[in-house]
Amino acid sequence: MEIFRTSVTLLSICVFHSTLSETQSICKGNLPSVKHVAVDSNVTVPCPVLIATEMDFKLFKGSDQVTSIYIKKNDTSTNKNNNSPNFPADLDVNHMDNSTSFILFGVTTNFTGLYTCEADIIYPPPFKKVPHTPQTIVFVEDRPVKMPDLCQHGSYTVLWFVFGAMAIYGVVMTCIVFILRVKCSQINTPFKDRECRRKWQGVQHPRQGFRKDTVV
Incomplete structure (x- = not known):
């Protein structure tokens, strides 16, 4: 049942998101990961690895950009600037392996969709786009927490x-x-x-x- 529902969802996304750019199209590359979460919970969306001193991470829902966070890495700390403060998300950086991911806070059913994370290298030059663009399908299910009888x-x-x-x-x-x-x-x-x-x-x-x- 889970495989059937995932397959139908992927097919629907391929049909309705045919206007996505080549880097955002899931129909031409690897299948994205699928996450099922409950309402008001948090969900992580993987992003490219932090490989430069200054990078700009952008999060897309379908073909619409929902947020972007500019990150400046130095020897002691990481400075982040959220360009979309109204969207409840933050960029988490793992300093052990430099992996990154967007964290969506307090999601609702409107958050259900295909998310694509892109990254641009700002510094050092030259400016270029990271080819790796992870994608994640998020299902937000409005299911109540069942208390044990x-x-x-x-x-x-x-x-x-x-x-x-x-x-x-x-x-x-x-x-x-x-x-x-x-x-x-x-x-x-x-x-x-x-x-x-x-x-x-x-x-x-x-x-x-x-x-x-x-x-x-």
């Missing part, structure tokens, strides 16, 4: 306890019956002894009764 959970616990007790009882009774049968089979009763002696003493014939076996 304590009563239902308790009823399941009772059922499991009853089933476990019945299973243990069955195993114990089976062992007891088996042990009793083994002990009973080892007890020599008088009736059993008489039957054994009769079989050793002779063979019973219908008319003559018992006679001793003779060897010819």
Whole structure:
């Protein structure tokens, strides 16, 4: 079901976003990652790696630019300038590997769409565009948080306890019956002894009764 829904979404985006530039078209390159998030949560959109001292990162939703952040990297800190302060997003930089990503805060269902992150190298010259443009499909689902039903959970616990007790009882009774049968089979009763002696003493014939076996 998840694969079918993703395939339909990708096909729809390819059809309705045919006006995107060649670098923004998902129909000509690798498939973007898909993220499902709930309303009012945060979601990250990957961006190109920070490979220059000064870079400009731009975030597109479909063919529309929603925000851009200019970043200036120095030896001790990273200065960021958000050119779209009304859009709830920030650029996160991992100083371990210089990976970057836009963080969208408190998303709503209107945030559902295809996001493309582009980057331009400002300094050192020459000015050029980074060829790598990661894309992400974001699904914002308006689903409420379901609280666990304590009563239902308790009823399941009772059922499991009853089933476990019945299973243990069955195993114990089976062992007891088996042990009793083994002990009973080892007890020599008088009736059993008489039957054994009769079989050793002779063979019973219908008319003559018992006679001793003779060897010819």
